[in-house]
Amino acid sequence: MIQGMLGAFKELDATVDAIEALKKDRTGEITVYTPTPRHELEHAVHPAVSPVRKFTLAGGLFGACAGYWIAIWCSNYWPLVVGGKAISTWIPFTVFSFELMVLVGGLSTVAGLFICAGIPRLTMTVGYDGRFSHGDYGVWVQCAPEKLKDAEAILRRCGAVEVHGAQ
Amino acid sequence: MATMAHPDNDMPARPNIAKAGLQLPAVKDYEQVDREIMATLRPSKGWFLCLLVAIFCLIIGGLAWTYQIHEGLGVAGYNPPVMWGVYIVTFVFWIGIGHAGTLISAILYLFRAGFRTTIYRCAEAMTVFAVMTAGLFPILHLGRPWKFFWLIPYPNWRLIWPNFKSPLVWDVFAISTYLTISTTFLFIGLIPDVATLRDAEKNPIKKQILSALSFGWRNSEAEWRHFARAYLFLAAFSTPLVLSVHSIVSFDFAMSLVPGWHTTIFAPYFVAGAIFSGMGMVFTIIIPIRKLFKLQHYVTLNHLDAGAKLCLFTSMVVGCAYLVEFFIGWYGGSPVEQQYWWNRVFGQWWWAAWIMLTCNMILPLSLFSQSLRRNPSWLFFLSFFINIGMWFERFVIIVPGLSHEYEPWQWTSYTPTFVDYSILIGSFGWFFMWFLLFIRQLPVLAISEIKEIVPPKLKRAHPGADFHADTPGDHA
Numbered sequence: 001m002i003q004g005m006l007g008a009f010k011e012l013d014a015t016v017d018a019i020e021a022l023k024k025d026r027t028g029e030i031t032v033y034t035p036t037p038r039h040e041l042e043h044a045v046h047p048a049v050s051p052v053r054k055f056t057l058a059g060g061l062f063g064a065c066a067g068y069w070i071a072i073w074c075s076n077y078w079p080l081v082v083g084g085k086a087i088s089t090w091i092p093f094t095v096f097s098f099e100l101m102v103l104v105g106g107l108s109t110v111a112g113l114f115i116c117a118g119i120p121r122l123t124m125t126v127g128y129d130g131r132f133s134h135g136d137y138g139v140w141v142q143c144a145p146e147k148l149k150d151a152e153a154i155l156r157r158c159g160a161v162e163v164h165g166a167q
Numbered sequence: 168m169a170t171m172a173h174p175d176n177d178m179p180a181r182p183n184i185a186k187a188g189l190q191l192p193a194v195k196d197y198e199q200v201d202r203e204i205m206a207t208l209r210p211s212k213g214w215f216l217c218l219l220v221a222i223f224c225l226i227i228g229g230l231a232w233t234y235q236i237h238e239g240l241g242v243a244g245y246n247p248p249v250m251w252g253v254y255i256v257t258f259v260f261w262i263g264i265g266h267a268g269t270l271i272s273a274i275l276y277l278f279r280a281g282f283r284t285t286i287y288r289c290a291e292a293m294t295v296f297a298v299m300t301a302g303l304f305p306i307l308h309l310g311r312p313w314k315f316f317w318l319i320p321y322p323n324w325r326l327i328w329p330n331f332k333s334p335l336v337w338d339v340f341a342i343s344t345y346l347t348i349s350t351t352f353l354f355i356g357l358i359p360d361v362a363t364l365r366d367a368e369k370n371p372i373k374k375q376i377l378s379a380l381s382f383g384w385r386n387s388e389a390e391w392r393h394f395a396r397a398y399l400f401l402a403a404f405s406t407p408l409v410l411s412v413h414s415i416v417s418f419d420f421a422m423s424l425v426p427g428w429h430t431t432i433f434a435p436y437f438v439a440g441a442i443f444s445g446m447g448m449v450f451t452i453i454i455p456i457r458k459l460f461k462l463q464h465y466v467t468l469n470h471l472d473a474g475a476k477l478c479l480f481t482s483m484v485v486g487c488a489y490l491v492e493f494f495i496g497w498y499g500g501s502p503v504e505q506q507y508w509w510n511r512v513f514g515q516w517w518w519a520a521w522i523m524l525t526c527n528m529i530l531p532l533s534l535f536s537q538s539l540r541r542n543p544s545w546l547f548f549l550s551f552f553i554n555i556g557m558w559f560e561r562f563v564i565i566v567p568g569l570s571h572e573y574e575p576w577q578w579t580s581y582t583p584t585f586v587d588y589s590i591l592i593g594s595f596g597w598f599f600m601w602f603l604l605f606i607r608q609l610p611v612l613a614i615s616e617i618k619e620i621v622p623p624k625l626k627r628a629h630p631g632a633d634f635h636a637d638t639p640g641d642h643a
Contacts, residue, residue, distance in 0.1 A: 012623035035197055035363075036618035037391035045388050050396040060404075071331040078328040092332040095415065096340060102408045103344040106401055110351055113397035114382070117390040121383025128385045130366030133359070135197035135624075159626055 004028060004142035007155030007163045008129065012040060014159035015137040019044040021158055027151045028143025033132035041137075052112040059108025060101050067097030140166075191285075193464035197618050201363060204610050204617070207460040208364075214459075214607060221599040228593010231586045232307060240310050244583040249569045253587035254304050256561045257594055259416060260444070261301035262342070263437070263557060266413045267445015268294025269349045271477075273405035276398075282473035284620060285466045288613045289453050290445065291353040296601040297448075298346045300594050307590060334418035341412040348408055352401050358384050359394070359615040413438045420564065426507040427568040430495060436488035440560060443481035443527070446474060447553030452602065454547040456611060465612055468541045475540035478553070482531035485560075489528065507571050515580065516567040523563050526556020 009015040015032070019041070022030055032041050071093040079087045114120070132138045139160070141151045148165060155163045194200060235242050244252055268290040275283035306315045320329035320336045329336050362384035365377035384390060414434035421433040450471075457466040496508035512520045530552050539545045566581050605611075 010624055011626040014626045032388040033386045034388060034391065035386060036615050037388075037395055038619075038623065041388050042392065047389065047392055050393045052393050052396040053400065056397075056400045074322060074329060075331055078322050080328060080330050089332065092337075095337045095411070096331055098411060099337070099340045099344045099408075102404045102411075103347060106348045106351060106404045109397050109400045109404070110355060113355070113393050116393040119382040119384060119390070121385070123383070132386050133363040133366045134201050 003166065004140055005148055005151040005155060005163060005165050006129070006141075007139045007158075007160030008131065009137040009139065009159060010135075010161055011159060012038060012137065015139060016040050016044045018139050018155055018158035018160065021154045022139070022141055022151065025150060025154060027147050027154065028141045031140040031142070033128065033138035033140070035133055035135060035137075050116060052109060052116055055112025055115070056105055056109045059111075060105030062108075063104025064097050064101035066104065067100030068093055070100075071096045136161075191465060191467065191617070191620060194617070194621050196624065197621060200614055200617050200621060201367065203462070203465075204612050204614050205364065205367060207456075207462070207611055208607065208609075210607065211459070214603060218600065218603045221596045221603060224592045224596025225600055226593075226596070228590050228596060231589030231593065235307075235586050235590075236312065240308075242584060242586045244581060244587050246579055246581050248572065248577050249566060249579060249581040251565050251569060252581055253562075253583045253591055254308050256558065256565055257591050258301050258304035259561045259565075260558045261297045261304070261594065261598070262416055263413070263441040263444045263561075264448045265294045265297035265301060265345075265349070265445075266409050266438075266441040267443075267448070268292070268297065269345075269352060269405045270409040270442055271445060271449065272352070273402040273409070276402045277406060280473070281620070282470040284616050285470055285612055286449060286453055286474065287616075288353075288356070288611055289456065290449050291349065291356065292602060292605050292611075293445070293448055293452060294349045295346070295353055296598050296605070298342065298349065299601065300598045302342070302346070303594065303597065334415060334422050337415045338419055341415045345408060345412045348401070348405055352405055355394075355398060355401065356613060356616075357609060358382060359386065360610045360613060362386065363614050364610070409441075410438055413441045420568075425568045425572060426501075426503050427492075427496075427511065427564065430492065432488060432491055432495065436485070436492075439481050439484035439488065440557060443478065443485050444553065444557035446478040446481065447550045447557065449474065450478070450546045450550035451554060454543050454550070456606070458543070460611070462612065465617065468543075471543060471546055472537070472540045475534045475546060479531055479534035479540075482527060482534075482553075486528040489524065503573055507567065510571050511563060511567045515570070516563060519559050519563050519566075523556050523559040526552040527560060530556075 007018060009018065015034075019030060019032060022028075023044075030045065032045055034041055068090070072088045075088050081087065128140075129136075129138060139155065141155075143151055152163050152165075243254070271290040272283065272287040272294075275287065305318055306312045309315060309318075317325070317327070318339075320339055322328050331337075358381055361377055362381040365374060365381050368374040368377055414437065417433035417437035420428040421430060423429060453466055454471075457463050493508060493512075496504045499505075510516065530549060533539050533545070533549065570579050570581055571577070
């Protein structure tokens with residue numbers, strides 16, 4: 001059973017027109033493929049702000065705290081006693097904490113990217129075509145069967161060079 | 168190759184402004200970008216010859232190391248109290264090169280410097296391989312390298328407990344963090360390009376490998392949105408990380424009491440030196456690449472001009488640091504420091520100090536000339552001197568300090584042996600071998616980011632009328 005309609009576009013403005021028309025018509029859920037990020041497409045899709053920043057913040061805070069904790073715990077458990085000097089001192093431990101903040105923050109940012117973007121992906125998603133990584137734009141609209149004709153008409157009217165359904 | 172104008176003859180323009188027509192006037196569409204950059208992945212005689220030379224150099228270094236393991240560290244030129252010599256000089260040299268790559272990539276990304284687009288992939292790859300090279304040197308320093316894990320600071324039954332107040336312990340964590348984040352930064356940036364290679368690949372086995380490496384990336388708008396956000400944060404983390412790591416490397420010296428080392432200027436001095444040496448190495452790499460792969464219309468003279476300005480600026484910062492060091496030596500009033508500085512510039516080590524001053528302070532002043540900034544042959548020639556000068560900078564910091572400390576019994580000399588030189592040559596072989604293998608397997612220029620600055624195809628002839636294509640280059 002056909003799940004939706006895919007339109008391949010050569011031009012950026014035609015793609016934007018198609019997205020706007022499909023949104024206006026409330027045809028279905030739209031996925032846009034583009035060889036490179038473009039603000040025009042982002043404005044047309046108008047998505048929510050990426051939540052990757054939350055992973056970054058959480059990872060960074062955890063790393064900073066863990067950095068202090070490891071340094072203080074190790075220094076107290078295996079103390080290097082030097083007369084007149086405190087065993088745990090926060091100034092040199094800040095260096096260690098900073099490094100761990102960057103390490104854990106950076107890696108959690110990547111984890112956030114993977115989780116939010118849904119990668120690694122073992123199989124290609126329905127509607128994807130290899131040409132979308134080269135020069136063409138793609139608009140995949142997932143919709144109910146009775147809306148397929150409307151979706152096809154909108155995609156063709158906006159200038160899609162190829163339109164077909166996919167399962 | 169596509170028909171093109173002659174961007175090399177274009178009038179100097181404002182290279183820091185990210186406008187497609189200005190940056191890459193001879194690149195017309197996305198298909199051209201794919202075709203020309205993917206062409207760099209085909210093997211060529213020049214590439215194979217360079218790889219052979221790199222492997223030959225690596226073999227020289229490997230044989231010297233084997234000899235050193237067999238005979239003991241005495242075959243290196245150490246002469247107590249000069250117990251840090253060519254190995255630590257070369258370690259700091261490669262760390263410096265490594266620090267510049269991510270700094271160039273990350274900081275120029277944050278500042279939206281348009282000339283970054285075509286040089287950053289080279290700079291990032293250079294970073295990873297330079298840090299990998301530097302990472303060999305703590306092991307090369309060891310008489311029994313198979314016990315290298317004793318160097319790792321963790322509490323253990325040998326009663327060697329980590330001292331978190333020591334710059335050497337900070338260094339271990341800082342450099343390993345740096346290597347991890349730099350590699351991640353490079354790899355994340357590569358994912359969309361690997362997906363492009365995957366979609367163009369005909370060989371099923373290669374396609375499977377590229378599919379795995381691209382994590383099933385499919386170029387959806389949502390993926391790009393999360394990617395841009397993650398890339399921005401990684402750049403934001405990488406920039407202070409670079410500053411901290413090279414500052415920590417400088418603390419390895421500055422926190423000791425050795426004359427010439429115990430100074431607060433070391434952190435900014437080392438950071439500026441790292442960017443300077445990194446730009447030198449970027450020129451050494453990118454100029455032959457643009458020539459061999461016929462990429463002159465991607466890495467244009469405007470890009471080289473902007474890079475040369477950065478090089479000139481950091482050269483002047485480094486030069487200023489040299490002069491301030493002399494001033495501190497004189498103004499501090501310590502006779503030991505004053506003697507050290509005299510010995511360094513006019514005494515025992517005058518030749519090394521003047522090589523450093525000539526290569527790092529005097530020759531880069533030529534970049535005030537616009538015609539020389541836009542002359543690839545001169546930049547390539549100059550980059551060699553910058554590399555030599557920056558190696559000698561580390562030599563001049565380390566060896567004269569150790570060879571002329573507080574008491575006369577500590578005044579000695581140091582002469583590197585053939586083992587030291589062979590391992591130095593081997594380190595270059597190791598670095599270039601990895602770099603050459605990289606450029607054969609993965610795009611040396613960032614395909615997806617270059618596409619960002621290429622004007623997209625539009626249906627309407629006059630986009631200004633009712634459709635405006637955004638200014639590229641600001642997709643964070």
